Amino acid sequence: MPSRNRETWERPPDLPGTHFVDAMAYSDPELFEEEKQRILARAWRFGCHDSELPDPFDFRTIDHAEVPLVMIRGEDGKVRTFYNVCSHRGAKLFNDLSGNARTKTCFFHHWTFDWRGDCVSRPRPQPYEALHLEAEDCGLKEVATDSQYGLIFFNLDDDAGSLTNYLGDALSAFEQTLTEEPVEVFHYHQAEIQANWKQWVESNMDHYHEWMHVMLRRTNVITEETLFHRKAELHSGGHITFRGMEIDYEHEGTIAPREQSKAMPGLTAETFQATPLFPNTVLMTRGTVMRIDTTTPLTPDTSLVEFRGLGLKDDTEEDRMVRIRQHNEFWGPMSHNLPEDLFAAEQCAAGYRSGGAAYGIICREENLSAQDDGGMRHFYAEWSKWMGRSASDPKIITA
Ligand code: FES
Ligand SMILES: [Fe+2]
Known part of the structure; x- marks a missing residue:
């Protein structure tokens, strides 16, 4: 692939408008104010x-x-x-x-x-x-x-209409986990990041970046077979569920395998599943623990992410310690994965802020399995509906 000159670099990608995002969507102050009025002030x-x-x-x-x-x-x-x-x-x-x-x-x-x-x-x-x-x-x-x-x-x-209508069936993958036995929050921390709020939301839908964790820390061990078992289910309202994939902890080497007896209801200890809810929340599980993130825009370039870890209310002291350890090894502030994810979001934000990148590409197509970018496209289709502007060319009002 040849490198590009200024003109070819700034030209919009030769892709459908649903398959790329204009950098302006991450940094323009007027769009940011519109997002607050049109999305955040009206969404559940x-x-x-x-x-x-x-x-x-x-x-x-x-x-x-x-x-x-x-x-x-x-x-x-x-x-x-x-x-x-x-x-x-x-x-x-x-x-x-x-x-x-x-x-x-x-x-x-x-x-x-x-x-x-x-x-x-x-x-x-x-x-x-x-x-x-x-x-x-x-x-x-x-x-x-x-x-x-x-x-x-x-x-x-x-x-606002009802929450029931807003969510539809989006929480179905987590229904059993959240309701069969009482669940409670045992962990809470915040991170203020130098990135637009959507860049953190994207990180929970962009599975192509899994290689970053695999290569940097030899974590998030995935095999070709389980990778292709993952399927994105696109719910109405911009919500998504990713499920079907299991993590192969046995082969990881530096992380202890997980006991099935510690799996939360409806899950195996290896389940890796997530439900991003439009606009700013994601539920995620690694079988023995759950995580909920909420991303709140502070300025166009800064966001507050709140992280909660959840386990079973009736955990024994020993079970709770296991859950806390298994939560923290991937998702705590000093964990394997989370700091890498935060760093990546900030790096992308810095690249767009510098003017060095004009567009983000979200065009991977794998029948909504594996590392398809369909989740991000679903998010931006909903964003466009609420904003009356397309993410690939937000200067134009479409509705
Ligand atoms: S009682 Fe006066 S401001 Fe609250
Ligand atoms: Fe990640």
């Missing part, structure tokens, strides 16, 4: 898992969803989401990541709110009487909240 997004709010009055704050949010389990067992902003004059209400609070008093003028978001007291309320500002006019703003299989989602759009 994962907030936390049921097990992170086990008791009444437990709360969990979400700081990176354009507005600060707080999820609270009520006395009635239901989880509600509110703007984490005082309705008096805008002070932030909850400052901790998580905790338990029957009521919450704002630090500024001491208005107090309960788990329904109702304002239940205001110090010296008499001066409000002249203009009839009653406590019932002073509640918090509630945000749509719903859950499926213990995964709790929120939606900033008051007119």
Whole structure:
């Protein structure tokens, strides 16, 4: 293959528009603002898992969803989401990541709110009487909240359709794992990366990069047979499931084989399967543990990725230690695979930012098996629908 001159380098690839992405989609500030309005403010997004709010009055704050949010389990067992902003004059209400609070008093003028978001007291309320500002006019703003299989989602759009319609059958591959026995989050960490949010989302759909792990660390051991057992199922709504592939830990050499007795429900200890949910969440398993990532855009060039590890709630202490070890060896902050993945996303982002690359190629076709790029194409087809622009030429408005 000859190298290219400036003109041939900048010319769009001779491919269908569904099979490449303009670098502008990763870095343009106006497109980024549009993504926030048109996708992130209207889509159902994962907030936390049921097990992170086990008791009444437990709360969990979400700081990176354009507005600060707080999820609270009520006395009635239901989880509600509110703007984490005082309705008096805008002070932030909850400052901790998580905790338990029957009521919450704002630090500024001491208005107090309960788990329904109702304002239940205001110090010296008499001066409000002249203009009839009653406590019932002073509640918090509630945000749509719903859950499926213990995964709790929120939606900033008051007119959003139901979560059930949004997800369709996308979680079917994980239904048994998430519901047959109680599951709980045992690991949480964050990474702030110098990459556009979609570049992290892509890394969980781009299986061609598996060779990076194989070559760098001799991990992620795949055989030709299991590679071709993997199939991408394209769900409506831009969600995808990759399943059918097993990891050959026995031949890896530096990682202990996995015991079938530790497999989570519905899986073998070698199962490698993932479900990216549009727009920014992925569920993944390596048989004995599960991982959930949520990617939140901070700026066009920076993103926050939150990683959760999940095991069985009724694990013995010994089983939990095994699960923690097996989670951390691939997916912990100092693991085999995760730092390589983060590095790769940042390297691609730097390349596009430099102006050195004009397009990303996502045209591998293998009947949606093995290392087909169909998952990324499915994501960008959905992105294009929500944005009214195609990812291969986002300057043009298509809808
Ligand atoms: S801003 Fe919260 S009570 Fe005044
Ligand atoms: Fe990877």
